[in-house]
Amino acid sequence: MAKQALITGITGQDGYHLSELLHAKGYTVYGLMRGQQNPKRGRLEQEQPFIKLVEGDLTDQSSLIRAIELAKPDEVYNLAAISHVGYSFKTPQLVADVTGKGTLNVLEAIRLTGGTKSIRFYQASTSEMFGGLDYNRPGKGYDEDALFHPRSPYGVAKLYAHWITKNYREAYGIHASCGILFNHEGERRGLEFVTRKISNAVARIHLGKQDHIELGNLDSKRDWGYAGDYVEGMWLMLQQAKPDDYVLATGETHSIRDFLELSFKQIGIDDWKPYVKQNPAFMRPSEVDILLGNPAKAERVLGWKRKVDFPGLVKLMVEYDIGIESATNLV
Ligand code: NAP
Ligand code: G4F
Numbered sequence: 001m002a003k004q005a006l007i008t009g010i011t012g013q014d015g016y017h018l019s020e021l022l023h024a025k026g027y028t029v030y031g032l033m034r035g036q037q038n039p040k041r042g043r044l045e046q047e048q049p050f051i052k053l054v055e056g057d058l059t060d061q062s063s064l065i066r067a068i069e070l071a072k073p074d075e076v077y078n079l080a081a082i083s084h085v086g087y088s089f090k091t092p093q094l095v096a097d098v099t100g101k102g103t104l105n106v107l108e109a110i111r112l113t114g115g116t117k118s119i120r121f122y123q124a125s126t127s128e129m130f131g132g133l134d135y136n137r138p139g140k141g142y143d144e145d146a147l148f149h150p151r152s153p154y155g156v157a158k159l160y161a162h163w164i165t166k167n168y169r170e171a172y173g174i175h176a177s178c179g180i181l182f183n184h185e186g187e188r189r190g191l192e193f194v195t196r197k198i199s200n201a202v203a204r205i206h207l208g209k210q211d212h213i214e215l216g217n218l219d220s221k222r223d224w225g226y227a228g229d230y231v232e233g234m235w236l237m238l239q240q241a242k243p244d245d246y247v248l249a250t251g252e253t254h255s256i257r258d259f260l261e262l263s264f265k266q267i268g269i270d271d272w273k274p275y276v277k278q279n280p281a282f283m284r285p286s287e288v289d290i291l292l293g294n295p296a297k298a299e300r301v302l303g304w305k306r307k308v309d310f311p312g313l314v315k316l317m318v319e320y321d322i323g324i325e326s327a328t329n330l331v
Contacts, residue, residue, distance in 0.1 A: 006071040008032040008058065008106065009079030010051060011040040013188040014124070018077060018231040023050050025235075030071035032056045032064075032080065058102030064109035068119075075238050077122045078106050081158070084192055085128060086216075088154035089285055100157035107168045107176070116168075120238045121176040123165040127223065127249070128155040129180065132288035141223075141294035144180065144245050151286045162245075169243055177237040182223040182249035182293040184230040185313060187320035194256060195224065195317060198263050203321035205275060206267040212275050216282025218260070221253040221290040226308035226316070236302040249293020250306050262311060266318040 005022050009015045010031025019029045029050060033041065034057040044051060054070055056063030058080050068076070081099040082088065088095040103123060110119050130142045131149035150156045162178050169176040189196035194215065201213035225248070233248040264272035298304045308316065 002026050002028050003074045004028045004030065004072055005075045005077065006030045006032065006054070006067060006073040007077045007079060009081065009124070010053070011038065011044060012079060012083070013186065013190065013227050014079045014184075014231055014234075016048075016188045017186070017227050018079065018234060019048060019051055021231050021235060023048075028052070030054055030067070030073065032067050034058075034080075058098050058105055061105050061108065064105055065113055068109050068113045068115060073119055075120045075122070076106065076110065077124075077234060078103055079124045081124065083154070084190075085152045085154045085288075086282070086284055087192075088152050088157070092153035095153050096157050096160075098157075099154060100160040103161035104164050107164065107174070110174065111168070111172060116172045116174050119174070120243070121165070121168075121174055122234050122238055123161060123176065123178045125162045125165075125178040125180045125245070126155070126158050127180060127182040127247075127291045127293060128152065128288065129159045129162060130291065131155060132220075132290050141249070141251060141292040143247055143294040144297055151288050152284065155288075166245070175238070175243045177240070177243040178245040179230075179234050179237055180245060180247045180293075181230055181233075182225065182247070182291055184225045184227040184248075185317065186227040187317060188227065189317070195259060196321075198256075198259055199314070199317035200321045200325070202263045202267055202318055203325045206322060207325050209325065212277055214277050214279040214282065215256065216279065216284070217287055218256045218276075218278065219289070220287055221255045221292075223249045223251070223253050223291050223293045224259075224310060224313060225250045225306045226313050229306045229308055233298055233302060233304045236304055240302070244301075246298040246302065246304075247293050247295050248298055248304065248306075249295045250310070251293065251295060252310060253290060253292040254310055258310075259314060262314040263318050266315060267322075
């Protein structure tokens with residue numbers, strides 16, 4: 001019998017990669033989509049017709065119950081969230097409702113439909129929960145035992161979601177695992193995130209469609225991997241006999257300046273500085289200065305390892321954006 005999976009956040013970056021992976025493994029894939037006229041529906045129906053779309057919203061408990069009753073999933077991947085850290089400072093209460101309490105709503109939908117023993121659950125936890133204050137294990141990288149100190153309404157909401165998932169595991173015995181994922185990027189990354197903002201701008205500068213890019217803090221550092229590698233880790237977590245929490249990361253950290261340097265090199269520009277203006281509008285009230293993950297447990301227990309390295313990631317993204325931008329006349 002083919003397994004059934006329900007993915008919330010199906011229109012997002014990870015929803016794309018995970019649904020491709022599960023489809024290739026023979027799963028029947030259900031995707032929760034919000035809004036009466038979601039602008040991403042058309043593209044999804046055209047590109048991934050195998051996905052069975054279910055309408056619903058993380059803030060609407062009854063829609064989640066309906067989705068579970070309809071999909072009868074063996075596995076639920078809770079990827080839906082308001083996921084932009086900067087935006088979370090502008091809409092902190094909404095982010096608490098969606099990114100935080102929304103996770104409780106999915107867990108409750110599983111419990112109320114009697115799925116606590118039959119459904120395996122994945123929660124999209126994040127390195128933002130650590131907050132970049134590397135005070136407890138300098139240089140070693142954050143692992144599953146590191147202290148949390150979130151620095152944004154998004155990070156705080158995700159920490160609630162993380163702990164409520166662990167609580168449902170302990171209280172009701174749900175096979176629920178949290179993947180503490182460090183930044184993962186790729187050709188499906190939203191244009192509002194810094195890597196894709198850069199790769200897209202570099203492509204447009206190369207094609208003469210744009211002459212500069214405006215960014216905020218250039219000094220922060222991130223542990224950047226490729227999203228396609230990370231969804232494999234999500235799936236592996238749900239295949240284990242026992243639920244647990246795992247860090248997925250590369251074990252390397254690079255600054256925004258490093259990303260700019262490699263991206264501009266792709267189009268033959270060695271000095272990127274004349275093309276970048278700093279705009280305080282993109283700065284955050286509190287910043288996560290550095291993220292570095294330690295994926296040793298995932299490598300040991302799950303046999304997971306990232307495949308795409310940092311230069312490979314930058315190359316893949318810039319090449320993709322040059323292709324997309326060349327194919328359209330829009331300026
Ligand atoms: P993303 O591209 O921003 O996708 C977020 C998804 O959540 C979209 O499908 C969005 O739908 C959906 N969503 C937002 N509000 C919703 C609501 N009220 N009800 C139902 N769905 C809603 O995020 P991603 O990069 O794929 O990340 C997936 C998950 O992993 C997120 O939870 C994110 O916080 C977490 N995470 C990401 C990273 C990373 O580096 N990418 C790292 C750690 C953790 P619309 O398209 O309709 O807006
Ligand atoms: O690309 P970002 O917006 O990603 P951020 O804040 O690290 O969050 C992402 O990764 C988290 C995992 O650690 C996820 F949980 C979260 O959902 C999301 O996917 O910003 C990265 C860095 C920040 O330091 C930011 O201040 O880039 C800096 N930055 C500089 N200029 C900018 C910009 N970020 C954005 N989005 N836009 C800018 O113009």
